[in-house]
Amino acid sequence: MNIAVLCSGNGSNLQAIIDAVESGYIKSRIALVVSDNKNAFALERAKKAGIETLILNPKDFKSREDFDKEIVRELKKKDVGLVVLAGFMRLMSSYFVKEYKDRIMNIHPALLPSFKGTHGIKDALEYGVRVTGPTVHFVDDKLDHGAIILQRTVEVKDDDTEETLLERVHAEEHKIYPEAVKLFVEGRLKVEGRRVKISNQ
Numbered sequence: 304m305n306i307a308v309l310c311s312g313n314g315s316n317l318q319a320i321i322d323a324v325e326s327g328y329i330k331s332r333i334a335l336v337v338s339d340n341k342n343a344f345a346l347e348r349a350k351k352a353g354i355e356t357l358i359l360n361p362k363d364f365k366s367r368e369d370f371d372k373e374i375v376r377e378l379k380k381k382d383v384g385l386v387v388l389a390g391f392m393r394l395m396s397s398y399f400v401k402e403y404k405d406r407i408m409n410i411h412p413a414l415l416p417s418f419k420g421t422h423g424i425k426d427a428l429e430y431g432v433r434v435t436g437p438t439v440h441f442v443d444d445k446l447d448h449g450a451i452i453l454q455r456t457v458e459v460k461d462d463d464t465e466e467t468l469l470e471r472v473h474a475e476e477h478k479i480y481p482e483a484v485k486l487f488v489e490g491r492l493k494v495e496g497r498r499v500k501i502s503n504q
């Protein structure tokens with residue numbers, strides 16, 4: 304199965320998935336890395352790994368749907384079976400979600416449904432929770448809302464700052480995202496309403 308990874312920034316999760324493909328943990332191929340930001344470091348990571356990249360500037364498109372249609376066209380050309388959002392800072396249109404129903408994943412740096420949105424780590428820290436951690440979920444047309452695939456907990460320490468907590472949350476992200484992709488590629492995820500069942504083999 305071919306995978307596409309969509310990124311806007313650093314791409315440390317992309318790197319974790321590249322490493323997992325290269326080590327054979329994920330038996331698949333990353334056919335394309337797409338970015339809406341020409342300066343994303345993720346693009347450097349992709350090039351270094353010999354993966355094709357595509358940069359699209361949202362300003363060149365009339366609407367969100369037109370932008371998404373262009374991505375979907377490119378994904379279909381590459382026969383992509385799984386779309387992985389890794390720090391992709393855009394909401395997907397319902398067109399995109401319909402085209403790839405139950406085949407788009409996202410990672411969020413808090414335990415959903417808590418602390419949705421772009422500041423999941425800061426918001427959890429400021430709220431004063433004792434545990435937080437990343438969530439991998441399927442994407443539907445509401446923000447940070449689709450069925451949950453994997454979550455991992457991280458304890459919040461009294462002296463944590465946003466930076467120290469982010470470091471530990473990211474370390475867990477880099478474990479569960481490759482794990483979720485592997486489960487999908489092996490056909491072991493089954494979506495039943497809001498619940499995702501994971502089979503052993």
Ligand code: GRF
Nearest residue numbers: 313314315316390410411412
């Ligand atoms: C991660 O914290 C992820 O949870 C959130 O965006 C960040 C992406 O980081 N969706 P990176 O670009 O993978 O380093």
